[in-house]
Amino acid sequence: MKIENVAVNNRKKALEIDTPKGKFSLPFSRLKLRTSAKDRIKSVYVDSELGNNAVTYVLESGKEDSVHLDAFLDYNRDPDFMREITLHKLTVDAVRLVKKSGLSKHELVRRLKTSPSQLYRLLDPANYKKSMDEMMRLLAVLGYRVEVHLIEDAA
Numbered sequence: 706m707k708i709e710n711v712a713v714n715n716r717k718k719a720l721e722i723d724t725p726k727g728k729f730s731l732p733f734s735r736l737k738l739r740t741s742a743k744d745r746i747k748s749v750y751v752d753s754e755l756g757n758n759a760v761t762y763v764l765e766s767g768k769e770d771s772v773h774l775d776a777f778l779d780y781n782r783d784p785d786f787m788r789e790i791t792l793h794k795l796t797v798d799a800v801r802l803v804k805k806s807g808l809s810k811h812e813l814v815r816r817l818k819t820s821p822s823q824l825y826r827l828l829d830p831a832n833y834k835k836s837m838d839e840m841m842r843l844l845a846v847l848g849y850r851v852e853v854h855l856i857e858d859a860a
Contacts, residue, residue, distance in 0.1 A: 707757040729777040795840045796830045816846045
C-alpha cells in the first residue's frame, strides 16, 4: 500500500494521509520531532525516496524527520496491519523453534502432510498470504501450542 496524499491538520494537531484503504491520522504527539507554537510544521510531503511508504515533515526550525506508513496503521489499529504483525511474530518464533527442534525439513514436511515449497512459505517472514491455521499446525508439529489472550487497548 502506498501513501497517495498527506496534509497537516493544525486544528486536530495531526498529520493525515490518504491511502487506497482510506484516510489515517497521526497526532503530532506521536512524532519524534515535537512541534510547538514556535516550531510548527512548515511543510510535509509524501516521500518518493522512501517508496511512497512514508511522509517527511519539516519544522520551521529546519529540523526534518520521516514517518512510515506503519506508524499510521499501528496508531489507528488497522485490522489487516495488526493481523500481519501477529503473523510475522508467529513466523519469527516458528523459524527459531525449527532450528531449536533439530527436525529436518523433510520430517516437518512429512508430519505436516504438505510440500517443501509450502513449508518454506510458512517459514518466510515476508509472506503474509499464509493463514494462522497453517502456522498453528506447524507449531503443533514442533511441540508447541498457541494460546490467545485478549488484552484491551488503552484508548
